[in-house]
Amino acid sequence: xxxxxxxxxxxxxxxxxxxxxxxxxxxxxxxxxxxxxxxxxxxxxxxxxxxxxxxxxxxxxxxxxxxxxxxxxxxxxxxxxxxxxxxxxxxxxxxxxxxxxxxxxxxxxxxxxxxxxxxxxxxxxxxxxxxxxxxxxxxxxxxxxxxxxxxxxxxxxxxxxxxxxxxxxxxxxxxxxxxxxxxxxxxxxxxxxxxxxxxxxxxxxxxxxxxxxxxxxxxxxxxxxxxxxxxxxxxxxxxxxxxxxxxxxxxxxxxxxxxxxxx
Amino acid sequence: xxxxxxxxxxxxxxxxxxxxxxxxxxxxxxxxxxxxxxxxxxxxxxxxxxxxxxxxxxxxxxxxxxxxxxxxxxxxxxxxxxxxxxxxxxxxxxxxxxxxxxxxxxxxxxxxxxxxxxxxxxxxxxxxxxxxxxxxxxxxxxxxxxxxxxxxxxxxxxxxxxxxxxxxxxxxxxxxxxxxxxxxxxxxxxxxxxxxxxxxxxxxxxxxxxxxxxxxxxxxxxxxxxxxxxxxxxxxxxxxxxxxxxxxxxxxxxxx
Numbered sequence: 203x204x205x206x207x208x209x210x211x212x213x214x215x216x217x218x219x220x221x222x223x224x225x226x227x228x229x230x231x232x233x234x235x236x237x238x239x240x241x242x243x244x245x246x247x248x249x250x251x252x253x254x255x256x257x258x259x260x261x262x263x264x265x266x267x268x269x270x271x272x273x274x275x276x277x278x279x280x281x282x283x284x285x286x287x288x289x290x291x292x293x294x295x296x297x298x299x300x301x302x303x304x305x306x307x308x309x310x311x312x313x314x315x316x317x318x319x320x321x322x323x324x325x326x327x328x329x330x331x332x333x334x335x336x337x338x339x340x341x342x343x344x345x346x347x348x349x350x351x352x353x354x355x356x357x358x359x360x361x362x363x364x365x366x367x368x369x370x371x372x373x374x375x376x377x378x379x380x381x382x383x384x385x386x387x388x389x390x391x392x393x394x395x396x397x398x399x400x401x402x403x404x405x406x407x408x409x410x411x412x413x414x415x416x417x418x419x420x421x422x423x424x425x426x427x428x429x430x431x432x433x434x435x436x437x438x439x440x441x442x443x444x445x446x447x448x449x450x451x452x453x454x455x456x457x458x459x460x461x462x463x464x465x
Numbered sequence: 466x467x468x469x470x471x472x473x474x475x476x477x478x479x480x481x482x483x484x485x486x487x488x489x490x491x492x493x494x495x496x497x498x499x500x501x502x503x504x505x506x507x508x509x510x511x512x513x514x515x516x517x518x519x520x521x522x523x524x525x526x527x528x529x530x531x532x533x534x535x536x537x538x539x540x541x542x543x544x545x546x547x548x549x550x551x552x553x554x555x556x557x558x559x560x561x562x563x564x565x566x567x568x569x570x571x572x573x574x575x576x577x578x579x580x581x582x583x584x585x586x587x588x589x590x591x592x593x594x595x596x597x598x599x600x601x602x603x604x605x606x607x608x609x610x611x612x613x614x615x616x617x618x619x620x621x622x623x624x625x626x627x628x629x630x631x632x633x634x635x636x637x638x639x640x641x642x643x644x645x646x647x648x649x650x651x652x653x654x655x656x657x658x659x660x661x662x663x664x665x666x667x668x669x670x671x672x673x674x675x676x677x678x679x680x681x682x683x684x685x686x687x688x689x690x691x692x693x694x695x696x697x698x699x700x701x702x703x704x705x706x707x708x709x710x711x712x713x714x715x716x717x718x719x720x721x
Contacts, residue, residue: 255562256562257558257561257562277564277565278564280562280563280564281564283562285559285562287555287558287559289555289558290555291551291554291555291556291557291558291559292554292555292556293479293551293554293556294550294554295482295483296479296482300479300482304475304479305559305563307471307472307475308472308475308476308563308564308565309563309564310468310471310564352559
């Protein structure tokens with residue numbers, strides 16, 4: 203019986219202006235699980251994920267990853283997690299190969315291992331031929347695939363993915379799905395937020411639906427459908443959140459220190 | 466500890482690569498000091514005959530250290546702009562959730578600034594030597610000049626990084642450029658203190674940039690025993706330590 207690799211207790215985040223983005227969220231993710239985190243825009247999914255990886259300071263609550271408290275062992279935890287963000291952050295002045303090399307070094311991998319990983323990952327995301335091009339020349343889909351490769355350079359135990367297939371064409375989306383399934387089958391725990399119900403149904407073995415800063419229901423797709431007497435996951439979503447995907451636009455970005463207009 | 470230095474090294478290499486791409490971006494910060502040097506040394510050469518001006522020193526030699534200083538002063542602010550670019554692109558987030566010390570991220574940028582200061586300073590130095598400027602303290606003195614310039618460039622780049630982390634706005638960081646002029650001109654850069662109007666002389670005495678320029682000037686025009694040499698190093702060192710600490714503090718605050 204696998205143990206919990208992520209434990210979250212009574213997590214809360216209140217942004218300045220008393221905006222309660224996350225209101226007492228508790229859950230756990232088992233080792234090797236493919237955990238889906240769903241919810242309408244502004245439900246608090248990204249804030250929750252950012253708190254899990256320590257990019258946003260929580261107001262209160264406890265986060266334990268792989269048996270270690272995030273507050274006391276942040277750097278140990280960083281070595282075990284990978285994160286592909288919704289906002290793809292690449293160094294535009296570097297080539298894909300240079301970025302992978304730098305990340306491999308900063309994760310303190312041996313030189314030979316870095317080269318093996320680069321070859322494997324570039325093949326995985328079908329970017330071998332453009333590996334020596336500056337990332338600024340990549341299309342949106344290429345950037346997203348490369349971002350996934352970058353988050354995998356150190357073979358993390360837990361992979362956090364925030365809307366990993368947003369903006370991808372069906373081929374690229376299928377490619378990413380296959381890789382994620384493969385990684386999960388090999389034992390990697392994956393924590394995914396997505397807007398796509400088909401994505402969650404296809405990939406996740408456990409789903410939590412969040413609305414207005416709280417988890418409103420969770421379980422496997424079958425359990426949720428039975429529990430809410432729904433036709434499918436989308437129906438569960440509509441019944442539990444009362445909104446259609448993408449309809450709600452609670453703009454929490456103003457409260458996010460990284461989301462301000464900077465240029 | 467080993468990983469601290471290797472992380473610092475790899476982040477420095479990344480930052481240094483950034484300043485070469487594009488190389489043309491380095492030209493303005495070289496053009497401005499050389500332009501002022503040529504214009505000022507030609508138009509104000511008679512100033513050296515004014516009573517109270519250091520004896521036996523031409524105006525060209527007097528302002529040569531300012532050209533060296535200005536070359537690094539203008540470019541040191543780029544560290545903040547590059548940091549804002551990392552923040553805007555989201556790459557900054559990737560860096561801060563890596564198992565590395567956050568100090569290495571700052572030190573990586575500072576190493577780039579030091580590297581750039583040496584590179585640009587060398588170009589200006591070669592041109593100054595070509596027009597007949599002579600460095601009295603010789604090769605060792607030249608090394609000391611570069612050490613002093615690097616120290617100040619790194620300290621000043623911390624100001625731009627603090628600004629970048631606090632505002633996270635590229636335009637605001639770029640606007641920091643305007644600070645360079647009062648800081649540069651309210652000093653003894655253009656005239657010795659005894660020839661400045663009393664108000665300017667009083668401001669220059671409080672302006673730390675004065676001590677850096679005077680330190681470089683002493684190494685170019687006089688000798689090692691001149692008090693301005695050690696004063697320049699002490700002020701640069703204090704600025705460096707204080708501003709790195711403040712940059713690290715801003716770093717922690719900007720994260721969450």
